[in-house]
Amino acid sequence: MTTDYSAQTLLIEGADAVAFAQAQFSSDVRLLKVGQWQFSAWLDAKGRVLALIQLARLADDALLALLRGGDAASLAQSLQRFVFRSKVKLTAQTPRHLGTGPALESYAFDSEGDGYVFGCGTHSLVVGAAADDAWRLPQLQAGWPWLPGNLPGELLPPAISLERLQAVAFDKGCYPGQEIAARLHFRGGHKRHMHCVVLSQPLTGGTLLRHGGKEAIHLLDVVVGETDVQALAVIDDDVVKLLESDAMNGVDEGISLRITANWPA
Structure with a gap:
């Protein structure tokens, strides 16, 4: 499963744009000021992540969602079912290239002609x-996940550290999956979390690895560098303990990995 790093963007415009996003997405959209962006997500009724996004405020009545994986046209079609009488227009823009720009304060946002700049x-x-x-490695090392095409609808927010990224709010009222997200936050118990790892060989985002004959490791994004192969991986907690007991521990056939960083929910 390959990962598509093209810019899939969705415009959300209209008098009810912010209220609509507030009712659908997991972050507190009301806190977002013009010229800023935040991490957010769209969850299903079971609390699983259907879309991970960088949500920017273009104007008082306009938002832009940059999908970190997935397809903007499909997201627009799915969200359209919940518009009802709201004054909202959803527009999936033509996919464009993603590039790396100069240093800019984290969560700052700007428009340049018909392009957009997200400060990181x-x-x-x-x-x-x-x-x-060039943006991929620093974002991977910061624990900013990108979802490959086979994982939407498979992972709960703690598995990709969305609480740490302030992509999930627990005091803003209802949104799809809110009850499950809140239960995991207040009661805990989720047994899969995200880690940065070094792989013994290049693999693709979306690869599922086994340990001890059990499916235990989902690779998210993978960056092949000059000296190593780094990746973000969602790993079962019990397997993490086994992997950390050995500097390089084998998974699947001839593949090994070393954990270099981990993040809480």
Whole structure:
């Protein structure tokens, strides 16, 4: 399963744009000011992540969602079912290139012509720039996941550390999956979490690895560097303990990995 890193963007416009996003997405959209972005997600009724997004506020009545994996046209079609009488227009924009721009304060957002700039601290993520993937490694090392095509609807928010990314709010009222997300937050008990790992060989995002004959490791994004192969991986907690007991521990056939960082829910 390959990962598509093209810029899939969805415009949400109209007098009810913010109220609509507030009722559908997991973050507190009301806190978002013009010229800022935040992590957010769209969950299903069982609390699983259907879409992971960087949500920016273009104007008082306009938002832009940059999907971190997935297809904007499909998301627009799915969200359209919940518009009802709301004054909202959903527009899936033509996919464009993603490029790396100069350092810009994290969560700052700007428009440049028909392009968009998302500030990420040490760099910026630019929609509509010449394509390059220099942004991928620093975002991977920061624990900013990108969902491959086989994982939407498979992972709960704690598995990809959405609470740490402030992509899930627990005090803003109802949204799809809110009850499950809140239960996991207040009661805990989720047994899968995200880690940064070094792989012994190149693999693709979306690869499912086994340990001890059991499906236990989902690779998210993978970056092949000059000296190593780094990835974000969702790993069962009991398997993490086994992997950490050995500097390099085998999974599947001839593949090994080493955990270098981990994140809470």
